[in-house]
Amino acid sequence: MTTAHKVVGVxxxxxxDSTVDxxxxxVAATYxxxxxxxxxxxxxxxxxxxDRTAAVEGRGPSPAPHLGAMARGLIAQGAEVLVMPCNGAHAFRSAVLDAAGDVPFLDLIETTVAATRARLPEVATVGLLATDGTLAARLYDDGYAGDGVRALPPTPxxxxxxxxxxxxxxxxxxDAQTAATVRAVAERLVLAGADAIVAGCTEIPLVLRDGEVVVDGRSVPVIASTDALVARTVAFATGAPPPG
Amino acid sequence: MTTAHKVVGVxxxxxxDSTVDxxxxxVAATYxxxxxxxxxxxxxxxxxxxDRTAAVEGRGPSPAPHLGAMARGLIAQGAEVLVMPCNGAHAFRSAVLDAAGDVPFLDLIETTVAATRARLPEVATVGLLATDGTLAARLYDDGYAGDGVRALPPTPxxxxxxxxxxxxxxxxxxDAQTAATVRAVAERLVLAGADAIVAGCTEIPLVLRDGEVVVDGRSVPVIASTDALVARTVAFATGAPPPG
Incomplete structure (x- = not known):
């Protein structure tokens, strides 16, 4: 069970479906x-x-104890670095960090913010596609604040x-209708001032891909949190230089 | 971490890539x-x-201790039923069974044989697409023997x-050429007497799908070991009646 690379715990x-993605x-990113x-x-x-949104909104139990137990279980299995490809769950990331101890945790929100900075250093406003829980917990508002970037949510x-x-x-x-709906919301965010779209929920890239948001004949970048975490995970686990 | 369903350990x-598949x-089969x-x-x-083939052929170390350790780790993580979506590794399944103890192990070879019987009760000869290791270990020859079915390998x-x-x-x-090559081999197995094709390696369904083998205008069934194990795993873990 030894390897030159770090064992990734998910x-x-x-x-x-977003875990499959x-x-x-x-796997595809690993040579x-x-x-x-x-x-x-x-x-x-x-x-x-x-459910993360229900917990953030005070309508359901906190996932924090469950997330801590998952982190401990993965470390017991041999994980040397932890990732959590669910944005909303990052409202409860302190439970993962507490359980992880010395094992590094690659934060999805920070990773997505860093990927935005690397790809689009001039961006002023990102349109945010995320769950109610992620919005209510202000994960991306806080994440982008240090870079002076505004995270613009859709209308209610x-x-x-x-x-x-x-x-x-x-x-x-x-289905195709679901994809068309998400694309239309993204396009309205651009019309409302967004320079780029952030897929701040790991289900979104399954229905909206980079290159699919086009407004007035101009393709608007879509930053997928999933893809940003994949790139950072591969770089970290293989010891390769970080992307961007 | 409680659930009405059995926790599946893989x-x-x-x-x-075949694990992703x-x-x-x-996930897709779970309502x-x-x-x-x-x-x-x-x-x-x-x-x-x-490598399983290398071990079967005596050219490399046995994966048995590694497989046993994986089984124990998954059980420690909470697995209540084990599956191993790699046909060749079943040459070393006794290590998994020993490690599993009372935790059920759904055998991929037996499951594929049962799926063949359920779907094609009249079949006499199956054409076998599998690794050298699976062929050398005679996993499918032995698996089909009880049903009086002959497992026909490709020419060298x-x-x-x-x-x-x-x-x-x-x-x-x-790529497309890889897929065309595998399809051509499958078609030659049919010409050599196979009534059906068994994708007895979990990489094969990624390049050959049911309905793609056509000889003399007749579509020849492709039984994918992966799909058979998915169906059995869902049935077992959810307590639903087994398929077929």
Whole structure:
């Protein structure tokens, strides 16, 4: 079970489709001539973690104890670095950090902010596609504040459409209409002043890809939190220089 | 961490792309209205497991101790049923069974044989697409023997093409040519007497799908070991009646 690379532990299942997406991209991003060159990745795909939005809004139990237990379990399995490809769960990241102790935790919000800075140093306003919980916890407002970037949420009516789309993905029921709805919300964020779109929920990249947001004939960048975390995870686990 | 369903433990990474494929199909096969209805799945995607074919052929170390350690780790993580979506690794399944103790292990070879019987009760000969290790260990010859089904391997020249294709998938380098090569080998197996094709390596379904093998205008069934294991795993973990 020894490897020159760090073993990656994934707090997953929030939701399962986005964990599949993260895992697939992580494998694809790893150069490998044979199985043995790939990263060892241990995943706890646990969809029973209490709903993050409900907890942030005070309508449900906190997922914090559950997340701490997952982190400890992954470390017991051999994880040498932890990642959690769910933005909303980062409202409870202190539980993961407490459980992780000396094991590094690659923060998804910070990673996405850094990826934005690296790719779009001049950006002033990002349009934010995220869950109600991520918005209410102000994860990206706080994350971008240090860079002087404004995180612009959709209108309340559009945010309701975003939540409906996210839950359709979680149910495995997203379709072309779901994708069209999310794209339309993104385009309205651009018309409202966004220079770029941040897919600040790991379900969003499953229905909105970079290059698909076009306003007045101009393609507007989409920064996917999932992709940013994949790039940082591979760089960290393999000891390669960080991307960007 | 409690759930009405059994926690599924996956001995993965052999190779990583096929583990992604198995995981994606397992999530897709699970009916879910929200995250919390999905199965909890713990995965040890460990690509450092020694090469199975090399071990069967006496050219490399046995993966048995490694597989046993993976099984114990997954059980420590909470796994209540174990699966190993790698056919060749089943040459060393006794190590998994020993480590699993009372935790059930859903055997991929037996599951594929049962799926063949359920779908094609009249089949006499299956054409086998598998690694050299799986062929040398006679896993499917022995598996089908009880049903009186003959497992027909490719010619040596065609088997070399199959191995090349499998390793291209493992490297993430498969392309349309790889898929065309595997399809051509499958079609020659049909011409040699196979009534159906068994994708007896979890890399094969990534380049050959059911419905793609057509000989003399007739579509020949492709039984994918991956899909058979997904169906059985969902049925077992959710307590649903087994498929077929």
């Amino acid at each position: 707090l997953g299942g929030m939701g399962p 993260f895992f697939a991209k992580l 490998a001539e044979r199985d043995q060159d790939h990263l060892r990745i241990v995943i706890d795909n646990d969809p029973t973690v209490p 009516a559009d945010q309701a459409l975003v939540m409906k789309a996210i839950y359709a993905v979680k149910r495995g029921r997203s | 001995l993965g990474g052999m190779g990583p 198995f995981f994606a199909k397992l 879910a209205e929200r995250d919390q209805d999905h199965l909890r799945i713990v995965i040890d995607n460990d690509p450092t497991v020694p 020249a065609d088997q070399a093409l199959v191995m090349k294709a499998i390793y291209a998938v493992k490297r993430g380098r498969s």
